[in-house]
Amino acid sequence: MxxxxxxxxxxxxxxxxxxxxxxxxxRPALEAVRRVLGEWQRGDEPWSSWDVSTGRAREEFARLVGADADDIAVGAAVSQQLAPVAASLPSGAHVVVPEAEFTSNLFPWLVQDLNVRTVPLEKVAEAVDGRTALVAFSVVQSATGEVAPVDDIVAAARAHDALVVADATQAVGWLPVDARRFDVLACAAYKWLMAPRGAAFCYVAPAVRERIRPVAAGWYAGEEPSGEPHAYYGPPLRLASTARRFDLSPAWLSYVGAAPALELLGAIGxxxxxxxxxxxxxxxxxxxxxxxxxxxxxxxxxxxxxxxxxxxxxxxxxxxxxxxxxxxxxxxxxxxxxxxxxxx
The missing domain is CATH 3.90.1150.10 (Aspartate Aminotransferase, domain 1)
Known part of the structure; x- marks a missing residue:
């Protein structure tokens, strides 16, 4: 288009x-939400008809960032999606973050028992060393619009076997982003993806999936042995084998609006x-x-x-x-x- x-x-x-x-x-996003509001008010449709939008939005986000849909988790906010990563780091692990980083990609590390070092954005790559367990930064800085030196930071992290975590909230939707360059990439959808607030996406690389404990796992993160999604009742623990194990139960109306907005972005390019x-x-x-x-x-x-x-x-x-x-x-x-x- x-x-x-x-x-x-x-x-x-x-x-x-x-x-x-x-x-x-x-308009397609707004009309979709208005339609579902009426359905909700009248009780005309099962929730599963709205939940279809969650899958559509997941697939479209994956296409936008060059990833597979199986590597994308859905949630509500960046901080919620990064919290399991922070909780999975060993006590005292060293983390490097830009000093002016938006707090959704700073507080998750600070609330844990971690050694967090903040430096100017242009100094992040050189601050990564052999002690660094993880480096976290925004692809585009919220306050200034500055595009991060992604190549330098990723190269430094790979040289020292540090995890690379990015907040792409101010990037995806206008800036080409390849999620596969990162270990974890989170993105709230209510800004450049033009979705209702309450929808967020997170790329989790297959290579690091087992290193992250899904501490917010619920019914939407489950998978029955038959392969059917959504384990409603009782043990044993049966999490999805894909990044869906990190899914948060979706805010349906937010994803009803997100799906057509993301599809439009994909159509334009x-x-x-x-x-x-x-x-x-x-x-x-x-x-x-x-x-x-x-x-x-x-x-x-x-x-x-x-x-x-x-x-x-x-x-x-x-x-x-x-x-x-x-x-x-x-x-x-x-x-x-x-x-x-x-x-x-």
Missing amino acids: ELHEAVHLWEPTPGYLNTASYGLPP VERIHAHDVALADRFLAGLGLPPTGSAIVSVDLPGAQERLAAAGVRAAVRDGRLRAAFHLYTTDADVDLALNALT
């Missing part, structure tokens, strides 16, 4: 530059989305006399910017004292110009 064919599927109020906070649903989003971000920076960054998220130090943008009806965010603007499929040149006129 071409971008110009998809643009009518969103109806934002002009001036929305805040996808890094939450994405806007395309991440390469096209990347070119569109970054071009708009670069246009915004050029209008401020700033160089391009290659990211769909930009962070600029402009005192009073949020107030001026709000007065013009432009929605953006402030993170770490700086204006953060984000540009996605439904952003237009007119949105960029509206923001620039307010700021300049």
Whole structure:
């Protein structure tokens, strides 16, 4: 699908530059949720009809990140998906994390009895050494939009046999990401994947699956000996042999909205989305006399910017004292110009 064919599927109020906070649903996602709300209200359908969307969303996310659906777990939030990884590390294990990392990929390590070292993002690779058990970082930093030096960090981790854990919440959906480069890659879907909050995905490499204890295992993580999913009652423990052993029982309405949103992203193609989003971000920076960054998220130090943008009806965010603007499929040149006129 071409971008110009998809643009009518969103109806934002002009001036929305805040996808890094939450994405806007395309019409198919919104209509799917509205339909199921009615079914829920009336009791017309069994829950299993809604749960089909969980499988659809899992498969589409896997395609977006170049993985197999069997290697993707579903859940509700990044911190929930990383907690079993942290809980499986030995006491005192050394973990390296960027110092400005979003807390969903920091608190899971800090609450355990681990030796967590935080360093500037550009120093993460050189901070990995023979003592390091795991390195965790965001593919794209939430506050600044900076794209991490993935090649350097992964190479350093592999050289020292350290696990590589990534938060791709601010990346998947606009930036091409290959999940197979990591041991674990988690992603909340309510930003660039434009799903309702309550849907999240986690790639777990087959090579590390047995090293992680599925401490949140429930009925949705089970598998009957016949191969049928969902072990409802009684022992013995019979977890799925795939990454589904890490599944959290899904919030059905969230996945009902996630499936069509992800399918639309797949139909358009991440390469096209990347070119569109970054071009708009670069246009915004050029209008401020700033160089391009290659990211769909930009962070600029402009005192009073949020107030001026709000007065013009432009929605953006402030993170770490700086204006953060984000540009996605439904952003237009007119949105960029509206923001620039307010700021300049």
